[in-house]
Each structure stands twice: as structure tokens, then as C-alpha cells.
Amino acid sequence: MLQIRSISAEETYPLRQRVLRPHQALEACAYPHDTDETSFHAGCFFEDQLIGIGSIFREAQDGTTNRNIWRIRGMAVAPEQQGKGIGGRILTALIAYVTAQGQPGEIWCNGRITAKGFYERYGFQQLGEVFELPGIGPHVVMHRPIEV
Template sequence: MNYHIQQITTKETYTVRHPILRSGKPISSCNFEGDDLETTHHFGLFINSKLVGVATFMKNNLELLHFNNQYQLRGMAILNEFQGKKLGNYLVKYGEDFLKNERIEVIWCNAREIAVNFYQRNGFYIIGNAFIIPEIGLHYRMYKLCES
């Protein structure tokens, strides 16, 4: 499958975040705290110039992890008709490679229960207990050590 990945704006993420992560909620719910910080990076995966996948990497330390330089992966989504084609793997890898220049030590995320296997296949491990995010559901904190 022919694709390319590039940095995109916060608002561009909404076309994928909304139907996948915030279906039935107002479009304004697609704007996450920290989205517009200078240290936050949004990446879009395009197929034939159509945005089909997004991932956001935000500088944010999780106290459970005792590292100084951490990024949180959030707002990760692939449009339904493109899921199951390993496109999410490409987005995660692209973000990791991009962040290697910033010498990060750990990437972590709050993974929805249905996404845990995806993150495990991409080298992430569960840390701590499951927890509920109101109106969204059961999540697990997961992390991946980054190679320098």
C-alpha cells in the first residue's frame, strides 16, 4: 500500500479523531489539552492524499516512570476502512524515529482495552492497574523504552 506520513496541524487530526475516538460527541471534544504546545507533534498518514491515520506525541512525564525525558502518545486513530493493514505500526515507528533526535527515554500512552494488543505488538508494556476514563472506558497505561 502506497502511503506517506508528515506533520499536520491539530485541527487536521480532527477528521480522523472525531469518527474513531469521539464518535457522537461534539467536534470540540477532539481538541486535547496540550495539543497546541510547541513540543507537541501531530503526524498524519496519507493514502492517495487522503488523511487516514493520526498520532500525537506530547512531551509529558508519567510519575510511574522514573525517566526525565518522556513523551505521551495520544489521539492515535486509523479510519475504520483502513484498520488491520498495519498502518498504525508505521505511524508509531515514524513518531519514534522523529523523537530520537530529541533524545527521549520513554514513550507512554493510555491505551483503550481494545488497543492493548496493538501496542504490545509495537513493543509497549503495561504498567500499573487498569483504570476508567469517564465516557470512554477501560484503559491501561503502557510504555516503551526508546533506543538512543
């Protein structure tokens, strides 16, 4: 049975590295706002094994953190578990966390171009053009309002 629960930032690093940044050191998988008080990290477990992760924290596209704008980062599902709805369950948990804050605002992410359709299924829309993240690949900004 799958279980989604809150995990620490550090618990996300091995899966972030394995799925998203295999050519980088584990330490490079730490994001600037991982340990902020308002940040939330969701882990999906199957039989006590962490198989999917996602993180969300307060950060606008200009890097400021003083508005109700939330950024999703580090969405990853173990390759052998992909295509089973795990990413959707994690994304739903991240959206629910922000919605529970009870304030209007926005959620956004830099999504891989291959994940654009995934985010669209959850109400996200593309903002701007495709851009390249060096060493990682083509991305697009996806965003959606926070509905309270």
C-alpha cells in the same frame, strides 16, 4: 501509496472525533498540549486522503512537561482502513520523532484495552491495572523507554 507526514493539530480533529470520540463535539477533540512547540502530529495519507493519525507531546503522567517523557494520544485509523498496518506506521513515526531528540526518557499512553497487543508489538509494556475512562471504556497505561 501510503505517505506519513507531519500535520497540524487541527487536521487531526475530524478523525479523532470519528474514530475515538464520536459522541463528543469536534472542539472536545483538542488536547491540552496539541500546539506546544515540541508536539508532533503524524498523518497517514492514501491518495491525498487522511486515513490515520497519531500525536505525541512532552507530558509525564503527573501532567508535568519539563522532563523527557512523551505521551502518545489520538492514535486513530479510519475504520475502513484498519488492519492494514497503518497504525504501526504512524506509531513508528512517533517513536522516531522522539528518538531523534537524542535524549533518554520514556514514551507512554493510555491505550484502549483492545490495543494492548498492538502496543506490545512495538516494545510497550503495561504499567498498572486496567482502568475505566468515563464514556470511552477500559484502558491501560502502556510505556516503553526511549532508546537513543
